[in-house]
Amino acid sequence: NGFLGMVRQWQEFFYERNYAATPLLNPDFARLGEAYGIKSMTVTERAQVVPSVRTARQHDGPVLINFRVEQEDTVYPMVAAGASLHEMIRRPSKIVETAEDE
Structure with missing residues (x-):
């Protein structure tokens, strides 16, 4: 949907939002x-x-x-390069969004 989401997420978390080569031009x-x-x-x-x-x-x-999807949508959990599973990054909020959420 116009960007490489997981790559963008890594650039956000570990490269101070220095986005490079993640925007994509796609057809409808x-x-x-x-x-x-x-x-x-x-x-x-x-x-x-x-x-x-x-x-x-x-x-x-x-x-x-x-x-x-929103460009800034984030996928959890994630494990940073070189980190172990017990160091995984989890969703900051335990609230789960549903279709009724605005």
């Missing part, structure tokens, strides 16, 4: 799917996830769902 994947006759949709908000997946499961044929 949903429109590309439609050009091939594939039912396609783009999800930009959490509240759209469940309805989109439900629609895809009910559709008789292929479906392409393009999930757009």
Whole structure:
């Protein structure tokens, strides 16, 4: 979705947000799917996830769902280079976001 997320995350955590070679230029994947006759949709908000997946499961044929994520979204847990598993970096907050969150 326009960036190499895990590489960007390492650049954020360990290289003072010195982002290099992580932005990507991509086509509109949903429109590309439609050009091939594939039912396609783009999800930009959490509240759209469940309805989109439900629609895809009910559709008789292929479906392409393009999930757009925030560039600064972070994936946890992660282990820094040279670190051991007991030194893994965990999510700062134990709150889990759901589709109802805004």
